Every structure is written in structure tokens, then in C-alpha cells.
Amino acid sequence: MKVSIAPLAVISCGKKVKIVSIVGGRGVREHLLDVGLNVGVELEVLGQGGSGPFLIAVKETRLAIGQGVARKIMVSQE
Amino acid sequence: MSEKFKEILVAVAGQPNSGKSTIFNLLTGARQHVANYPGVTVEKKIGSFRLNGDKVVVVDLPGTYSLTSYTQEERIARDFLLLERPEVVVDVVDASNLERNLYLTFQLIEMGLPLVLDLNMVDVAGRRGFEINVKELSLQLAIPVVSTIGNRGKGKNELRQTIHSTYRNKQKFTSIRLDYGENLELILMSLEKELSQDPRLTEHYSSRWLAVRLLEGDSEVQRLVRQQSQKAEYILNKVKQQRKHFIAKHKKAPEKIIAQQRYRAAGKIVEKCVKRTNAISKTLTDRIDKIVCDRFLGPIILAAIIYGMYQLAIVQGYKLTEYTWPLLAGFRNFVALFLPSEGFICDPILRAMPLGVIDGVIAVLNYVPIFVILFALIAILEDTGYMARMAFILDRVFRCFGLHGHSVLPLILGGVCVGGCAIPGVMACRGIKDEKARMATILIVPLMNCMAKIPLYVLLIGMFFAKQKALMMFFISTITIIIALAAAKILNLTVLRKKESAPFILEMPAYHLPTFGGVMRRCVERVWLFVKKIITVVIVVAAIVYALISYPGLNKDRTVYYESQANQAIQIFYKKIGDDNLYTKLVAESQLMKFTTYWEDYKKAKIGVKTKQAKETIGQKFFNKNPDFFKIVKRGKYELEGKKIVDKDAAKVEKAYKKLSKTRKKLRREKREETIASSYLGRAGHFLEPVTKFAGFNWRVNIALLSSFAAKESSVATLGSIYQSSSEEKEARLEERIKQTEQGWTPLHALGLILFMAMYPPCIPTLFMIKLEAASLKWMLFAAVYPIILGFVMAVLVFSGGNLLGFSGLQAMVVFYIIAIAVTTVMAFIKRRTELT
Known part of the structure; x- marks a missing residue:
């Protein structure tokens, strides 16, 4: 099975992915941690943002995530 | 124990x-x-x-x-x-x-x-x-x-x-101690030991917590240690060394491992305590969001919801005010009973002043039904969870203007969908982590439609756009956000162009059915807050405004002139009824004023009375009060001991008095207008008229706008006292009173005024809040001045431009609306800096 790593920003709607790393400063990382986005966490893209924010599901939490942040979250998909 | x-x-x-x-x-x-x-x-x-x-x-x-x-x-x-x-x-x-x-x-x-x-x-x-x-x-x-x-x-x-x-x-009390793994625990242990030796630190803080936070590199805790401990430099140095050492050895920052351990521990606990019986892949919330947050459907639904809110709150609420107004007018008249009675031309200050203030306050209280509906609707939107979706949908747009998805909450509180308050709005800007977006939001929140602006909107729309009420309300509330967005972009490009964007992360709570109690509680709470603000701030402002529009008063010549005019009218009255009239003595000298009060009371009592029975009760009451006066007010037609009597003398007095009463009212109105025109505020209003006339504001409007700087609620309140009913006979609604005085007003006048009001500088309490949040006097002054210029330019554009091109009110609005959208759209594309990664 091919595993590719890409920023969350390019993942299309309906895909389930796993966070492999978070690029970026301490501020972004801590904030993502606070809402449960940590390395190893699985998430599902519910709505692809296009030019606007993403809608994602992390366990029972639904989050809206801006473009900038989505580019900093590296995910792997199978 | x-x-x-x-x-x-x-x-x-x-x-x-x-x-x-x-x-x-x-x-x-x-x-x-x-x-x-x-x-x-x-x-x-x-x-x-x-x-x-x-x-x-x-x-x-x-x-x-x-x-x-x-x-x-x-x-x-x-x-x-x-x-x-x-x-x-x-x-x-x-x-x-x-x-x-x-x-x-x-x-x-x-x-x-x-x-x-x-x-x-x-x-x-x-x-x-x-x-x-x-x-x-x-x-x-x-x-x-x-x-x-x-x-x-x-x-x-x-x-x-x-x-x-x-x-x-x-x-x-004991609790678990989270294990961060051997490598970290060794360091933590030695740190804890070091920290616990300083009693000043352990008095307030758990040494475990301090150690963990220090190792995580929390700058705030470093500051705290520096403040509290004498050994601070030693401790902090040690932490620095340990961190460096750790990173070199394990190729990972301690805070990453600490976070991972916390999540691992949480995961383990959940594994042990939570059983998932039936896993639902798509919850109801997800299914709703699929539609509500859709890129195309979402904004349409959003617009529909906002439009529906106006329909319900403004249109339906306005109908309710027809029922509440008599109550307020009744209250005013009730208070009037306890005040010294009015003079023939000049009222004693103890009567005029309180009534002036009450007029001001009830003019605003009249709109309470609208606020009740509006607050209930906002509470429903909040409780269901839709507010977060609004932030989600609008972030796409906001980004283009240098704002943040989080800017939505301040803007909503400030009144993006009508009926907020700039004070909590400015306060809520704290939640925006992006400094640039935060400042921009603080500066544009006061441009939103705070609830104090609404009474004026409602008043003017009711007068000039009665047929397109909801449409106009929709126009106004959307035009403010359109202009505010353009303003935000301009501010971003000019005065605020330094800091970079912070991440946008917003939790979307699951949809909940709001509870009736919860919604009602918040609605009542907010209405009460509003009423309280009126009772305190507006009373003070109304009192000051009353003084400003009444003093220094007319000069002696004019006072004498009005008195002689009144005397002349009275002489004519006596001449008409003649000396031989049976009633002449009854209305002579000081009796005349008594009769005047009786006459006014009788007319007032008869307002709105329809049933025959009620009419008879009133008749009986007034007959008991003064049978002779009663004969006059009944135009000489009354029953006595079962016989119908036609009293010619009484009829004659009634006819003559009717004329006198008319003259009296005219004189009172003229005197009042002259007093205002020569008052302090009137002079300021006149002084500004040469400039403001391009925006369609006459001096009366200038006065109202000047006074509303203290609190915008007063704009309607001041109009209320400027256009005070010249007659005491019927407490006419303000709309009717303004229409009587300003015959020449067109919808364009109203439109210019509405647009200026929409941009009008923040009220004084809001300015204080801005100073607090922006931590600078300079920004406060800026926030006060730029909206005046902006609003004035727009009002001139609409009024003078509209007049020049011969537009009707609605046409002018539509054209202005299109221009505003065009300008804002252009703004959105200017220098759209790509986000830093």
C-alpha cells in the first residue's frame, strides 16, 4: 500500500488521514494540541475549504481550520 | 467541622x-x-x-x-x-x-x-x-x-x-501524578527539589506544576519565577541547560514529549472507562453541516436567516409598539398629574424639565418590544450553535479584508445582524490572537448597528420607507458590514500593517435544541441591561440636553412679546363672550387658567374612549369636578334633572375658547422653537448647518447628533424633546410630531441621516473601552474621528448626489449600495498577501 505525506490543505473532502507532523512555531503547535490535534491523531476532512476554512472531524470534535493552519499540518493517507 | x-x-x-x-x-x-x-x-x-x-x-x-x-x-x-x-x-x-x-x-x-x-x-x-x-x-x-x-x-x-x-x-486531597517517562521524570524531580526550597514559590504554586511548565519552556512561568524568586536566574539557567541537554540527546523538545504523554495518558483512561456501543459515523450535526456549511448553500442560508430576523424583530416588533405606546404615554400623563400645572404660555421649570426628560426616555423605551424579539432570536442562534457556523462561513470573506474568522463574534455582539452593543463587541476582540486583525476589528466594531442606533433607523424608516421596511432594514444592516469590511482593509493597508496572521482554529459545537428557559433568561437579561442603560445614561443625557436646548432662554423683549400676544388673545376671548354672559365671571382672571387645565384634562381623558358607557363615566367624573366648566366643554348641551338643555351662553364660551386655545398652542410652539434655536445647542447646530446641509441635516438634526455622542440612545430621545408635542392634548407619536414640523423632508434626508448614524462615532463608554483594549489614547481618538469623516462623506454623497440626479430614496439607496459593494470588492483584491506558511 502506498503511503504519501502531504499537507492537510490538499486533502480532498471525505478522506481519512493521520497527522504525521506539525510544521511551524510553538504557538501553532500548542494551539493545535489544545483542540486535540496531535501527531498520530486521525482525522477526517468533512469540508474542503477551497479558499476558505476546512471543516474536519477529530474524534467527536468538529473543527474549522484556516488555510494557513491546514498547510502546516502534514498528514499521511493510505 | x-x-x-x-x-x-x-x-x-x-x-x-x-x-x-x-x-x-x-x-x-x-x-x-x-x-x-x-x-x-x-x-x-x-x-x-x-x-x-x-x-x-x-x-x-x-x-x-x-x-x-x-x-x-x-x-x-x-x-x-x-x-x-x-x-x-x-x-x-x-x-x-x-x-x-x-x-x-x-x-x-x-x-x-x-x-x-x-x-x-x-x-x-x-x-x-x-x-x-x-x-x-x-x-x-x-x-x-x-x-x-x-x-x-x-x-x-x-x-x-x-x-x-x-x-x-x-x-x-490527593490525585494522580502523571508520569512523563523516565528521561523527563529525572529532570523534573531535581527541578522540583530546587523549586521547593524557595518558600515564596511554593506558597502559591505547586512545585510539580512549576517544574513541568518550566521544562516546557513557558515564558509566562519564567517571568513568574523571575518575579517571585531570588534564585530565579540560577533556576532558569538550570532549566535552560537541561532543555538543551535533553533536546541534544533525544532530538525532541521536552514539551512535545510532555504533550504526547498527556494525550497517551488520556487515551489510556478513555480506553479503560469508555465503551463505544454503537458507533455512528455521521452524526445529525454532520449531516446538517453538510448543508449549512456548504460553500454555495451556506451563504444563502445565512442571508435568509438574517433577513428572517429582521422580518420578525423589526417588522413584527414595530407592530407591537403600537400597543405599548399608549402605556408609555399614559405613564407620562400620570407623572404630569403630580407636577405643577402648566402656565398659559410659560410652563414652570419643575414641570417642563421632568417632562422633557421623560419624553426623551419613553421615546427610546418605545422600542423595547423590538429588542425583546431580537435578543430572543440572537440567543436562539447562539444556543443552537449556528453562531460558530456563521464564523466558519464568513471567515472566507473576512480573510480578504485582513480580518479573522474570530472577528465574527465581536461583530455579532456589536450588531452585525442589528441590535448589539459596541462595548461587549470591543471587549470580545480579546479572543482574536492576530494582533493586526484584532486592532482592525476593534476599530470597525463601532460601525456595526448597535441597538442604540436602531431606534433612529426604525423611526426614519417608519416615516419615509413604510412600504419597504424589511428591505430597507436589510439594506442598512448589510451596508454597514460592507463598508466596515472596506474600512478594515484600508486600515490594514495603512495604519495597521505590521504583524502576521495567527492560525484560525474554531470548534464547531454540536447542534443543540435551545431550551425555552435558557433563551428567555438571556433575552430578559439583555433587555434589562438595555433598559438599565437607558434609565441611567439616557436620563442624565436627556437632562443635560434639556438644559442645553432651553438655556440661555429668550431675551426680555421676546418674552414680553409673547406675553403681550397672549394677553391680546385673552382680551379678544373676553370680548367675544361679552360681559353679559352667565359664564364670564366663571372664567375670569385666575379662573381662566383653571379652566384651561380642566379643558385639557377633559380632552385628554376622552382620547381613545369608544364605548358609550365609558364616555358617561368620564362625563360624570368631570361633572362632579366642576359642573359649570362641564357645561362649557359640553358646548352647552347637557342633561339636567332628566331634561335636555341647550345653554347658549355656554356654547358661546366654548366657541370663543376653542379659538383662544388654538392661539395659545401656536404661541407656545413658536416660543419653544425660538428658545431652541437660540439655545446653546441650537447655536452649535446652526453653526454647523452651512456644512451639514450638504448631507441634508438641518440644525435640529445637528442637535440630536451632537447630543448622541454621549450615548446614541439619545438621538431619538433628543429628537423626542426637540419635537416635543406643542400641545398637551394628545401625546402624539414622535413620527407624527416630526412630520408636522419637517414638512419638507424627503426620503433622501432620512437616508443621509441613517447612513451618517450608521457610521457615527462610538459613544463615550465605547471609546473608553477602546482605550482600554487598544491600550492607547491615540487609537481612541482615531476611533472617534474617522467614523465622523466617513459617515459625513457618505451622507453628502447620498443626499447631495441623490438630489442632483433626482433619485428617489430607494433609488439612491440601491445605487449607493451597488457602489459600496463595488468599492469593497475592489478592496478585497488589493494586495492580497498570500498567507505565510
Whole structure:
């Protein structure tokens, strides 16, 4: 099975992915941690943002995530 | 237990959307703001309840995801916990989101505070297929756990009792110690030892917590140690060394490992305590969001919801005011009964002044029904969770203007969908982490439609756009946001162009059905706040305005002129009825004023009376009061001892007096107008007229605008006293009074005024808030001046431009609207800096 790593920003709607790393400063990382986005966490893209924010599901939490942040979250998909 | 009853300080902490405010209300029964929107609780709320004789004081902390010092709310919450040392902390946890919520719980445990875990919304979790073993959870965390359903009031007593028993056993309170792994624990242990040797540090802070935070590299805690400890440099140096060493050895920052360990621990606990019975892949919320957050459908639904709000609140609410107005007018007349009676031309100040103020206040109170509906609707939007979706949908747009998705909350509070208040709006800007977007938001929040602007909108729309009420309201409320966006972009490109964007991360709470009680409570709360503001601020402003429009008063010549005019009219009256009239003596000299009051009272009493029976009762009352006067006011036609009598003398007096009464009213009105025109405010209004006339504002309007600087509620209030009913006979609605005086007004006048008002500078309390939030006097002054220029330019454009091109009010609005959209669209594309990665 091919595993590719890409920023969350390019993942299309309906895909389930796993966070492999978070690029970026301490501020972004801590904030993502606070809402449960940590390395190893699985998430599902519910709505692809296009030019606007993403809608994602992390366990029972639904989050809206801006473009900038989505580019900093590296995910792997199978 | 001691003999004396204690006061126990309890803090309620929890992540956003955990139902923390509901639990706070449940515990205290206090009337509090509850919302489904992240980060709404910024200020500290205090309530209390009694249990076993002790008084339990409960403080509602801001909802935070963690207790780092990342945001203002986190700092507030953390400082409270550290410095006030509450005796018990209740950690409210969303049962469906246990794993994530435990992240905060661990931090609270680490702070060494006696903790009670409140597992909230267990019903929702149950429906989603989560089965939580409360006993096991309590065992795993080694703290008491209570399950509750906050919005249905379930678990209240158990929670209260648990808080109390935790308090009583707080000396023995222990909890788990999170293991961060051998590598870290060794460092932590030596650090803890070092820290515990400084009594000044351990007095307030748990040394475990300090050690962990220091190792995580928390700059706020470094500062704290520097402040408190004499050995600070030594300790901080040591931490620095250890961190460096650790990173070199393990190729990972300690904070990453600490976070991972916390999540691992949370995961383990959830594994042990939570059983998933039936996993639902798509919840109802997801299915709704599929439609509501759709890229194309979403904005349409949003617009429809806003339009519907106007329809309900403004159009329907306006109809309600027709019923409430007589009550307010009745109140005014009731008060008037206790004041000194009026003079023939000049009223005593003790009458004129209070009535002037009351006129001002009831003019605004008239709109309370509209606010009741509006606040209820906003509360519903908040409680359902739709507000967060609004932020989501609008972020796409906001980005283009240098704003932030988080800017939505301040803008909504400020009145993006009509009826907010700039003060909480400016305060809510704290939640925006992006400094640039935060400043831009602070500056444009006052451009929103705060509730104080609405009375004027409603008044003018009612007068000039009666047929297109909802459409106009929609225009106004959308034009403000369109202009505000352009303004934000301009501010971004000019005065605020330094800092980079912060991440946009917003939790979308699950949809909830709002409870009737919850919605009503908040609605009443906000209406009450509004009424309170009127009663305090507006009374003062109205009193000052009254003085400003009444003094210095007319000069002697003019006063004498009016008196002689009045005397002349009275002489004519006597001449007409003649000396031989039976009633001449009855209305002679001082009796005339008595009769005047009687006449006015009678006319007033007859207003709105329709049934024959009621008419007879009034007749009887006035007959008893003064039978002779009664014969006059009945035009000489009355019954006496069963016989119908036609009294010619009385009829003659009535006819002559009617004329006199008319003259009197005319004189009073003229005198009043002259007094205002020569008053202090009138002079200022006149002084500005040469400039403001291009915007269509005459001096009367100038006066109203000048006075509303103190509080915008006064714009209608001032209009109310400027266009005071010249007759006391009927308390006409303000719309009618203005129409009587300003015959030449066109919809363009109204439009210019509305647009100026929309942009009008923040009221004085808001300016204070801006100074506080922006921490600079310069920004406060800027926030006061730029809207005046902006508003004036727009009003001139619409009024003078519209007149030049011969537009009707609606045409001018549509054209202006299109131009504004065009300008804003162009703004959106200017220099759209790509986001930094």
C-alpha cells in the first residue's frame, strides 16, 4: 500500500488521514494540541475549504481550520 | 467541622462548549449568559449557594482549552486559580469529548488544586453511543466524578454535595501524578527539589506544576519565577541547560514529549472507562453541516436567516409598539398629574424639565418590544450553535479584508445582524490572537448597528420607507458590514500593517435544541441591561440636553412679546363672550387658567374612549369636578334633572375658547422653537448647518447628533424633546410630531441621516473601552474621528448626489449600495498577501 505525506490543505473532502507532523512555531503547535490535534491523531476532512476554512472531524470534535493552519499540518493517507 | 459557617470559594473551569456556563447556572441559579459559542465568557461571573449552612461562592472562569498563557482567557483562568487559590475547582467536561477534555483536567491536577470532575451532557454522549464508567474514571484520576445533564438540571444536588465534601476533605486531597517517562521524570524531580526550597514559590504554586511548565519552556512561568524568586536566574539557567541537554540527546523538545504523554495518558483512561456501543459515523450535526456549511448553500442560508430576523424583530416588533405606546404615554400623563400645572404660555421649570426628560426616555423605551424579539432570536442562534457556523462561513470573506474568522463574534455582539452593543463587541476582540486583525476589528466594531442606533433607523424608516421596511432594514444592516469590511482593509493597508496572521482554529459545537428557559433568561437579561442603560445614561443625557436646548432662554423683549400676544388673545376671548354672559365671571382672571387645565384634562381623558358607557363615566367624573366648566366643554348641551338643555351662553364660551386655545398652542410652539434655536445647542447646530446641509441635516438634526455622542440612545430621545408635542392634548407619536414640523423632508434626508448614524462615532463608554483594549489614547481618538469623516462623506454623497440626479430614496439607496459593494470588492483584491506558511 502506498503511503504519501502531504499537507492537510490538499486533502480532498471525505478522506481519512493521520497527522504525521506539525510544521511551524510553538504557538501553532500548542494551539493545535489544545483542540486535540496531535501527531498520530486521525482525522477526517468533512469540508474542503477551497479558499476558505476546512471543516474536519477529530474524534467527536468538529473543527474549522484556516488555510494557513491546514498547510502546516502534514498528514499521511493510505 | 468548625462551629462557624464558612465561605467556600469554588471555581468552575472547563473547555469551551463543555456546558460550563450551564453548570454555573445550575449551581448558583444565577441569571447568567450561556452560549454555545466558543470563548463567549470573558468576564468573571460570580454566584453563590448555601449548603449545610456554608456559603459557597462560585466563580465562572473563562472557557479554555488549556492553561498555558496562550490567550487572554487562559491567563485570566490561570491567574485566578494560582492567586485566588479556590478551595475546590469544578472541571466541567463534555462527556462526548472526554479524551480531549482530559488534557485540561491533567493541567488542573498538576496545579495541585482539589478537583471535582463534572461529566456533563452524558445524555448526548449516551445517544452517540458512549458508555462511560464513572466509578472507573474516578478511580483512574483519583478524584471525585459526578455526571450531570446541565440543561435539564440533572445532577445538581450530587454536584453540590460533592463540592462540599471535597472541601471538607481537602487536607487529605490527593490525585494522580502523571508520569512523563523516565528521561523527563529525572529532570523534573531535581527541578522540583530546587523549586521547593524557595518558600515564596511554593506558597502559591505547586512545585510539580512549576517544574513541568518550566521544562516546557513557558515564558509566562519564567517571568513568574523571575518575579517571585531570588534564585530565579540560577533556576532558569538550570532549566535552560537541561532543555538543551535533553533536546541534544533525544532530538525532541521536552514539551512535545510532555504533550504526547498527556494525550497517551488520556487515551489510556478513555480506553479503560469508555465503551463505544454503537458507533455512528455521521452524526445529525454532520449531516446538517453538510448543508449549512456548504460553500454555495451556506451563504444563502445565512442571508435568509438574517433577513428572517429582521422580518420578525423589526417588522413584527414595530407592530407591537403600537400597543405599548399608549402605556408609555399614559405613564407620562400620570407623572404630569403630580407636577405643577402648566402656565398659559410659560410652563414652570419643575414641570417642563421632568417632562422633557421623560419624553426623551419613553421615546427610546418605545422600542423595547423590538429588542425583546431580537435578543430572543440572537440567543436562539447562539444556543443552537449556528453562531460558530456563521464564523466558519464568513471567515472566507473576512480573510480578504485582513480580518479573522474570530472577528465574527465581536461583530455579532456589536450588531452585525442589528441590535448589539459596541462595548461587549470591543471587549470580545480579546479572543482574536492576530494582533493586526484584532486592532482592525476593534476599530470597525463601532460601525456595526448597535441597538442604540436602531431606534433612529426604525423611526426614519417608519416615516419615509413604510412600504419597504424589511428591505430597507436589510439594506442598512448589510451596508454597514460592507463598508466596515472596506474600512478594515484600508486600515490594514495603512495604519495597521505590521504583524502576521495567527492560525484560525474554531470548534464547531454540536447542534443543540435551545431550551425555552435558557433563551428567555438571556433575552430578559439583555433587555434589562438595555433598559438599565437607558434609565441611567439616557436620563442624565436627556437632562443635560434639556438644559442645553432651553438655556440661555429668550431675551426680555421676546418674552414680553409673547406675553403681550397672549394677553391680546385673552382680551379678544373676553370680548367675544361679552360681559353679559352667565359664564364670564366663571372664567375670569385666575379662573381662566383653571379652566384651561380642566379643558385639557377633559380632552385628554376622552382620547381613545369608544364605548358609550365609558364616555358617561368620564362625563360624570368631570361633572362632579366642576359642573359649570362641564357645561362649557359640553358646548352647552347637557342633561339636567332628566331634561335636555341647550345653554347658549355656554356654547358661546366654548366657541370663543376653542379659538383662544388654538392661539395659545401656536404661541407656545413658536416660543419653544425660538428658545431652541437660540439655545446653546441650537447655536452649535446652526453653526454647523452651512456644512451639514450638504448631507441634508438641518440644525435640529445637528442637535440630536451632537447630543448622541454621549450615548446614541439619545438621538431619538433628543429628537423626542426637540419635537416635543406643542400641545398637551394628545401625546402624539414622535413620527407624527416630526412630520408636522419637517414638512419638507424627503426620503433622501432620512437616508443621509441613517447612513451618517450608521457610521457615527462610538459613544463615550465605547471609546473608553477602546482605550482600554487598544491600550492607547491615540487609537481612541482615531476611533472617534474617522467614523465622523466617513459617515459625513457618505451622507453628502447620498443626499447631495441623490438630489442632483433626482433619485428617489430607494433609488439612491440601491445605487449607493451597488457602489459600496463595488468599492469593497475592489478592496478585497488589493494586495492580497498570500498567507505565510
